[in-house]
Amino acid sequence: MITLTNPGLKPFQELADQFARNELAPQREEHDKYPFGPFFHGVITRAHEAGFFGIILPEYLGGIGQGTGALCVILDSISRVDASLAGILFTTALAQQIFMETAAPDTIRKIMGSASKAEEALIAFPSFANPSELAPSVFAQQEEGRYTLFGTCDYLVLGGLARYGLVPARIHGRKGYSFFIVDLASPEVTKSGTVVSLGFHACPAVDVSIKDVEGTIAGDVGEGAALFERAAEKMHVAAAAIACGIMKGSFAEAQSYAKERFQGGREIVKWSEVRMILANMAVKVDIADMAVAVTCRAVDEKLPGWESKSRAAAIRIQDDACELTTDGIQILGGYGYMKDYGQEKRFRDAKQVQALLGMAPMKKLKYVEQVMAGG
Numbered sequence: 001m002i003t004l005t006n007p008g009l010k011p012f013q014e015l016a017d018q019f020a021r022n023e024l025a026p027q028r029e030e031h032d033k034y035p036f037g038p039f040f041h042g043v044i045t046r047a048h049e050a051g052f053f054g055i056i057l058p059e060y061l062g063g064i065g066q067g068t069g070a071l072c073v074i075l076d077s078i079s080r081v082d083a084s085l086a087g088i089l090f091t092t093a094l095a096q097q098i099f100m101e102t103a104a105p106d107t108i109r110k111i112m113g114s115a116s117k118a119e120e121a122l123i124a125f126p127s128f129a130n131p132s133e134l135a136p137s138v139f140a141q142q143e144e145g146r147y148t149l150f151g152t153c154d155y156l157v158l159g160g161l162a163r164y165g166l167v168p169a170r171i172h173g174r175k176g177y178s179f180f181i182v183d184l185a186s187p188e189v190t191k192s193g194t195v196v197s198l199g200f201h202a203c204p205a206v207d208v209s210i211k212d213v214e215g216t217i218a219g220d221v222g223e224g225a226a227l228f229e230r231a232a233e234k235m236h237v238a239a240a241a242i243a244c245g246i247m248k249g250s251f252a253e254a255q256s257y258a259k260e261r262f263q264g265g266r267e268i269v270k271w272s273e274v275r276m277i278l279a280n281m282a283v284k285v286d287i288a289d290m291a292v293a294v295t296c297r298a299v300d301e302k303l304p305g306w307e308s309k310s311r312a313a314a315i316r317i318q319d320d321a322c323e324l325t326t327d328g329i330q331i332l333g334g335y336g337y338m339k340d341y342g343q344e345k346r347f348r349d350a351k352q353v354q355a356l357l358g359m360a361p362m363k364k365l366k367y368v369e370q371v372m373a374g375g
Contacts, residue, residue, distance in 0.1 A: 149213050155205045
């Protein structure tokens with residue numbers, strides 16, 4: 001749908017569709033076994049070669065210089081097959097967006113350089129949380145013009161893969177929190193094993209302990225909450241695109257199965273109860289697709305009220321994704337709960353994506369605040 005309103009994004013969709021078919025679909029079940037199975041390093045490398053990690057970065061920072069719409073097209077296509085990679089792309093893009101919201105976006109050069117390797121393009125960030133909702137447990141002490149960090153950062157997404165991380169920290173004697181760039185390869189940084197999550201298994205996170213590590217501040221002192229909110233306003237629709245992709249994948253598999261499965265002497269798709277479930281799924285998919293397309297345009301063109309539209313799209317589509325993937329399991333019956341099929345994974349991923357950018361109830365309360373304020 002996004003490519004209908006913006007035909008110029010069609011090449012990105014075709015590239016992402018082809019990538020998902022060739023790189024993700026054949027090994028989806030194996031990739032989902034991580035951390036109890038091998039990680040798909042090769043997929044990350046090829047995603048980097050395809051330019052997926054630089055979609056929203058301007059060209060002078062080594063990116064492609066596209067808007068939110070291009071990012072959403074890619075996330076949608078990828079998520080139809082395996083949302084774990086979409087989570088990795090989303091986390092890196094969120095950190096990049098925060099950098100670009102600062103007064104000195106060139107800071108990103110410090111951590112990416114030429115980004116010749118995939119690991120150099122990744123940026124670790126606690127993308128399944130809003131730092132304002134959970135008081136940061138990393139603290140910063142300023143001495144002689146430099147900052148020293150200590151404390152713990154729980155569930156740092158990509159913390160076990162990326163060279164650098166962007167972590168929230170409270171500066172001693174200052175209000176609010178700030179973001180700091182941390183070299184995760186420093187010997188003073190201790191990482192836990194991969195934290196096992198409900199979904200997004202191949203989008204790994206670790207708990208990180210920091211002790212006397214030098215950090216580079218991103219933005220101004222105490223500006224962390226404002227930076228996160230400005231970035232989140234643009235990234236909510238990207239989270240919605242992931243949920244939308246999961247919905248499309250679930251519906252496609254349910255529809256295909258219903259046409260092939262025989263019961264009572266005929267295909268189950270001919271049973272009215274099954275057709276009603278499929279109809280409800282199809283309606284939700286189309287509405288989600290339209291909502292993401294319209295919201296992407298509003299965000300990229302800064303149309304009036306685009307901030308609240310982005311948040312509203314994410315809230316609604318993420319809720320619908322949870323309902324739809326439940327129906328997707330029901331269509332397959334007992335097979336829907338088996339890992340041999342994609343529905344069980346999509347159900348878990350749909351629940352996981354609700355936590356992107358913070359807890360779902362808190363996002364709804366923030367949306368109400370925007371509406372009451374005339375946003």
